Amino acid sequence: MKTFRKLDPIPLLCAGILSLGGIAVIWSATRGGIYADLPARQGYWLSVALAAFFLGYFADRRHLERGAYLFFGGVLAVLVALLAAGKVSAGVQRWVHFGGLNFQPSELAKIALILALARYFSRIRSKPPHGLEEISIPLLMVAALSLPVALQPDLGSALLLTLVSLPVIFFAGVRRSAVLVLGLGAAAAAPSLFFSLKEYQQNRILNFLSPERDPLGTGYHVVQSKIAIGSGGLVGKGFQQGTQSQLRFIPEQHTDFIFSVLAEEFGFIGVALALGLILFLTLYFLGYLEFVRTRFATLVIIGLSCAFAMQAAINIAMAAGLLPVVGLPLPLMSYGGSSLVVTFLGFGIIAGYRRRR
């Protein structure tokens, strides 16, 4: 039996520091505006997230593995239903409403995909490395979840779903020939994929490739974000003292660009601390591989840890103008209940593997 006493406190501590720090930055970023109640709401979400952590922690490992496909199917059904509802109301539909709460099922899709992929590779009969035939089903799984998310349209989350599947497939083992074929296929498909995007999405990519295309829109926002970061200096301007953020020059500063606010107000020291904590947490989780003996558990730990690190790195690179702005929250820190709860749920699942020594 797992108990609270056997719980490893270190991951929870790191995650707690990052999310509480996140609430502080959200507080600063929304001060005096129409979103001033968001820090309190994020605090409320944090308590829900804690419950989600223990849900993942106490969940029976066998059920986790057996229920993986069912979970996958459920999330897929919700995503498709949302899309159908969105067609009716002709708008962006990425939310499920229940009991006054709004939940973004595309967040849950990350965990569903990793669990389903891990289960597939844990039961596969042939020996790795796998050829095209064996990995066609996992690729279909990735496509099945990414496509409805991309059509929402939420391009960032769809890309992230594709990316988080890569470590799992990599560790499961793929033949070089299959990698080559897929790489060429993706390169060939990229142009047609680009032209199937919505105009504003195409523009975002083009604007990233040449920021001077749109000095008033995205380009302006990235410039403002960089000014915020750069002007923070070594120690920052101080809590609630960031001129860029307090004057609302930074776009989406409590969600996608939260890191810019952190960088402005807490400086390079704050940045290094946050980056260090995120890196430490990821590596610490990968260290849990020592405790597990099954393929499923190994792939789940790798998938969830890498997903966390990847999303964080992408978000931070975006704020620094290193990647196109695609609209992804920074796990643990950005405002948003769905992201926070799902991240903690994933951490809970990883933490649950520690006990089995």
Added chain:
Amino acid sequence: MSPITQRNGEILPGLERKLTITVSLIILVFLFLVIFFWKLQILNHSRYQRLADNNRIRIVQMPATRGIILDRNGIILADSTPDYSLAIVPEDTERSAEETVLALAALLGRDGQEALRRFREDAGKVPYRPVKVFQHLDFQEVALFETQQDHYPGAVLLVVPLRYYPFGGTTSHILGYVGEISEKQLRTGEYPGAKKRDTVGKFALEKAYDGFLRGKDGGRQVEVDARGREISILGVTEPTPGADARLTIDIRVQKELENAFGEERGAGAVLRAQTGEVLALVSVPPFDPNEFSLGMTGKRWNEILTDAAHPLQNKVIQGLYPPGSTFKVVTAITGLMEEVIDPDETLFCSGGYYYGRRLYRDWKPSGHGVVDLKKAIVESCDVFFYQTGERCGIDALAKWGGALGLGKKTGIDLPGEIEGLLPSTDWKRRVRKEPWFPGETLSAAIGQGYVLVTPLQLCNLYATVSRRGIQMDPFLVNDIVDERGLELYRRDPMVRREIKIPGDVWNLIIDALEGVVGDPHGTGRAARIPGFRVAGKTGTAQVVRLQDVPDGESEVPYELRDHGWFAGFAPVAEPQFVAVVVVEHGGHGASTAAPIVRRVLGKCLEYYPPLTRPGEDSGEVR
């Protein structure tokens, strides 16, 4: 060997090697991020600090120029002129911003308190956004400010395109006006792509074609110095000017029609019979659209809204009038098509007609004597048409009136057109919850009672008659061309429907309408144009029933006087122009409306002479 491989080696081959790769990759990425942030925050700190110091990056709006609107001959009806405004960037002022506002008011000799009020209303919402304080600066004020600029840090001159209508009220109901988008219009999304504070078309063509005319704003991203002056341009998005629209209107004909009204009120329209192009469209009184562009006070706006003459109503498409005797062509066509009257049949008019116990009077108390259909139209005999209407029944009148386009929109490309009313037994049961009384058919037969038309409907009806059943869609915008010369929109004449009526019926009707103008006893003699064959029909629409009016017209109060109608077209052999005029409370159409139609048709024939010489225009009616 580490414990990981010992335990998991057989589970996933190469796990340790892959883990090493992955962990190194993750560490590398995070290391790269740390280094990049070091570069931004430590190495380039001073540069970003300078940019962040009272944020040096500004967006300077470059508003798009609204597309111009031309008449059919290329004369500008709606232009965009540069308008100078003086704005304050509160963060850039040296003294307090409000002191600067007052100092500038003193410099320009303008009302300081009013400027301060405007400033307080708009200031402090978005940092570093210029707040417009003085609008519509004249040339001298601009020159004065430019020489003194250095004494007023934080003050900037903004150039904004301003809508200008060179013909003022003459084109007001066609073009409409522009104004700042309202909160409600922003919310409802009726102007796609419009932002807060954008100028949008609010009425008539400016509204209907706003998407083409508005264009797309651009802007410059600039670095400014501590006083708010631009020191470098970081990026530019050029504004996309709005596209230019060319109308079917001929401003000369339009002015002629407006002037012909003199002191009278009413509405008029001129169509090209062959195409449905609107040559002129006048609703009197007009309003001054330039007053709207400059921005008006709430008080002035209320004055316009509550004006008893309703200057904002476009009477051509929104005015409802009984058609009076101009409706008799519908009754005549119905009678012939339903075969209840014979072209040669004669009736006797003694000046009134008893139906049941009620006397339906003729406008001519002494009566018209023996009348056939042609004479009934030429002299506008009411008694003849009471009886024709009685034989047809209201539903047959509704059927043929509807076929000729009454009771429904003409489909002109102006917003807000209304349908008019063509009564029927079904309509009365549905809407009034009452049965139709047969006596009401008699009133309807001479265009009174429930029948209501808009001047444009009637104009289109007479165009259809002149074309012998071919009904066109009237339209105002010929084409729209963007700044690269690319045609974005082109309207070709469209036939709405062809009404199947035999040629001899048309011959009879058109011959009679020509008699209205040409015959010695015709009621429309005032519409004669020397050298051309003109056809038409007078009408007098009662505002109140004849019985209720005391004798002697001069004693009737203005608002109870009859509306005067005239509908005419020319040349008869090959109709080119159709004009309809209603003069509100103008008394008999013969004396008030017919001379206006004569003037405007005369101008049309002068500007666009028919290919056949006037002398030759006497051939057979085809």
